Amino acid sequence: MSQAILKLEQVDKITNELPGLDCGACGSPNCRALAEDIVRAVAFETDCVIKLREKVKILAEEILDLARIVPPSMADSSKKTNEK
Numbered sequence: 141m142s143q144a145i146l147k148l149e150q151v152d153k154i155t156n157e158l159p160g161l162d163c164g165a166c167g168s169p170n171c172r173a174l175a176e177d178i179v180r181a182v183a184f185e186t187d188c189v190i191k192l193r194e195k196v197k198i199l200a201e202e203i204l205d206l207a208r209i210v211p212p213s214m215a216d217s218s219k220k221t222n223e224k
């Protein structure tokens with residue numbers, strides 16, 4: 141009984157974090173059904189196309205941040221080529 145209540149709380153929490161559009165693009169009829177599938181470990185939050193898009197955007201920004209970092213060895217060599 142306590143496990144059922146715990147799972148219901150998890151479903152409520154995940155449902156509140158999903159967009160609430162009930163569009164069905166994730167394959168579930170609505171956001172709450174996807175939340176139930178996530179709690180049953182038969183689906184992922186990224187099955188929601190909106191959540192997937194958010195995660196891809198965050199990853200793209202992190203990749204751009206990493207691409208802007210110049211390793212010290214490369215920074216030194218660019219100074220040397222500029223000094224010539």
Ligand code: SF4
Pocket residue numbers: 158159160161162163164165166167168169170171174187188189190191
């Ligand atoms: S794709 Fe996202 S917004 Fe659409 S029903 Fe599924 S969980 Fe809800």
